[in-house]
Every structure is written in structure tokens, then in C-alpha cells.
Amino acid sequence: MKKFLIHTAIALLGLIAINVLIHIGIGPDNDGNLSALLSKKELLRNMEGQRLILVGGSSVVYGYESNRIEEATGIPVINAGLHAGLGLDFYSNFIKAHVRTGDKVVLIPEYNLLVRKPRANRVFYLAGELAPEVLAYKPEGRGWINRVKVFVIINNLKVRRLILEVLGVEDQELTRASVSEKGDILNNDGQKPKSRIHAFSSVPEEIPEEVIHLINELHSHLAERGVELYISYPPLASIEYTDDVGVAQMDSELKNKLITILLNTPTDQRYNNDLFFDTYYHLNGEGRKLNTGRFLDVYNVSVSK
Numbered sequence: 001m002k003k004f005l006i007h008t009a010i011a012l013l014g015l016i017a018i019n020v021l022i023h024i025g026i027g028p029d030n031d032g033n034l035s036a037l038l039s040k041k042e043l044l045r046n047m048e049g050q051r052l053i054l055v056g057g058s059s060v061v062y063g064y065e066s067n068r069i070e071e072a073t074g075i076p077v078i079n080a081g082l083h084a085g086l087g088l089d090f091y092s093n094f095i096k097a098h099v100r101t102g103d104k105v106v107l108i109p110e111y112n113l114l115v116r117k118p119r120a121n122r123v124f125y126l127a128g129e130l131a132p133e134v135l136a137y138k139p140e141g142r143g144w145i146n147r148v149k150v151f152v153i154i155n156n157l158k159v160r161r162l163i164l165e166v167l168g169v170e171d172q173e174l175t176r177a178s179v180s181e182k183g184d185i186l187n188n189d190g191q192k193p194k195s196r197i198h199a200f201s202s203v204p205e206e207i208p209e210e211v212i213h214l215i216n217e218l219h220s221h222l223a224e225r226g227v228e229l230y231i232s233y234p235p236l237a238s239i240e241y242t243d244d245v246g247v248a249q250m251d252s253e254l255k256n257k258l259i260t261i262l263l264n265t266p267t268d269q270r271y272n273n274d275l276f277f278d279t280y281y282h283l284n285g286e287g288r289k290l291n292t293g294r295f296l297d298v299y300n301v302s303v304s305k
Contacts (some may be wrong), residue, residue: 020303036061036179037130040080043183044098052077052097053185055091056108057084059234062282063108065292066182072296075104079183081212084110084281086127088118088211093134101226104303106263107215108232110281113248117210186285193273194278196239212257219260230303231262233269235291237280241270263298 044053052075054060060081071078080094088109095105127134178185219229231254241247247266255262273280275287283291 035130036083036183037127039080039145039179040082040183041098041131043078044080047078048227049075050075050102050104053095053103053105054079054108055095055105056081056082056234057086057110057113058082059084059110059236059281059283060108061179061183061185062277063235063288063291064184064295065288066180066184068292069296069299070182074301077182079179081108081183082127084113088113088214090127090134092118092214094131095229096221097131099222099225099227104230105222106230106232106303107218107260108234109248111236111266112233114211114254115207117208118214137221174298185290193237193276193278196280205249207253207257212254214261216257219258228303229260231258231260231299232295232298233262233264233266233284234281235269235271235287236266237273237276238270239273240280243268263302264294268294268298 044051045305052073054064054066054077058081060079063081064079066077066079080098091107091109095107099105178187180186215231222229233251251262251265269291271283271287271290275283275290277284
């Protein structure tokens, strides 16, 4: 028994030593995939006064002309969109960590995030390495046991990233170099969509209560800090609209249960298939221009004061 305990202790110390070495030896990927997050943090930290902040997945990054919105509204605009895989939890926590009194926030979540329970995943923790302040808003970011858990998860992701870099297969889409000074990605006029994403394949009969609670809690939290929150549906290609009844039901339920104003409807955000480039969530240049115009139309009605 004594030998077993000694061997166990040695193994645990070895694991701890390995994790410490990984943590020290492999730093954050400040120029790789998701590093655009650092640029957006810098924008939020350095831009003074009131801001209009667009938050969501990659449909936000590709879908808006921030300079045009800023010129039309007179409010400095930050495109804080990044990656749908981060989840609704990440969006909420990121907003809480970076807004200040007087800001206006437009949350633009992809449809799959509105119909599934929020949960932290691999991409969430990968981004958490670049934005540790986000983890502070989750139970995983508090308490020493949870801190150890996050520490190990991030170390595993570091090793995975290093292996992918060695193999030359790392994703370099959302890098610091890829975004404009406002956070937009504007070089989206190349390839055509390869396949459908089946955005409405899992519309439930009822929206998960966790989704409603998260958005309503975010609204209340921001209101107490003097920040306005609005929600917009994301742009999506016509080919994806295969369940009009389910989509209408989802829209109705959200309008009834959310205390946040929805600026538009899913139908408002339905675009011709030829306005997208690599996926049916990512607008091309022509689509981005049209979507920005639609956004300004609803902004002038529901947000501008």
C-alpha cells in the first residue's frame, strides 16, 4: 500500500510538472486562429466614449460595414464578432467584461445558439486563453478545483495547437491580420459556398429555458450598468430556410419571453444564395453592403434616439 501511494504521488507530481512546463513553454497564440479576439479587445479598451458594439459569430465578422454604420449613426462602431463555436456563454461573458455606461450592444447569435442549451466547449476555452477575463463570469473560472480544470484544458489545447502547427493544418481564418481597424473581415469575395450548414435542422418545439434565462440575465445586468442591449437575427441564405413553421414559432417564442428588443425577424435576414461566399452564413461584399443597409433601417426605427 505504501509503495502504491508513493508511486501515485510521483505520478501526480509528474503530471503537475508536465502541465507547468506546457503552460510556461507554450504561450498564447497571439497571431494565429482566433487572435482577432485580441484586436477586438484592444478596440474595446482604447475607444473612448459611447460605442455601438456588434457581437456574435463569424456571420457578424463578414456581414457588416462598420465604417458605414458609424458614419450613419454618429457613434463609434466596433465589430466584436468572432466565431459561433464560442457559444452564447462566451458572447455574454465577453460583453459583460468590456462594456461601459452609455454603450449600445447588438447581439447577433447564430440560429443554432438560440435553439440549444449554452455550454462551454473547446473553442470557448481556446479563446479563454486569449481572454481570461471571460472565464471569470463562469463557475469554471472560480474556485481552485475549477481553476485547475481550466488550467489542464487550456494546456491540452496548447499541445493540440502545437501539433497542428507542426503538421501545417492549423486554421488561420480569424487572425489579427485578417480584420480591419473596426473588426470587420472585408476580403470575402472569393469562393462560393461548398455545402449547406442546415441551420434549422434542430429547431425544437420550445426554446431551451437556459437560452432565455441567459439573454434576459444579460439584459438586466447591462441595464443596471447603463448599457442598452438589442438582438438581431443573423443573415442567412434562402437555401437554408427549410422549416418556415418552426422558424416562425421560434421567433414568436423569443419575442414573448425575452425582455430584450428584437430588431428584426428571420425573414428580414433572408438573402439570395448568390450573396454568400464560403458558407451560407458568410456574406460576400455585395451581401455585406445590403445587410448593412437593412441594419441601419431597423436601427433608425428601434435604437436611434
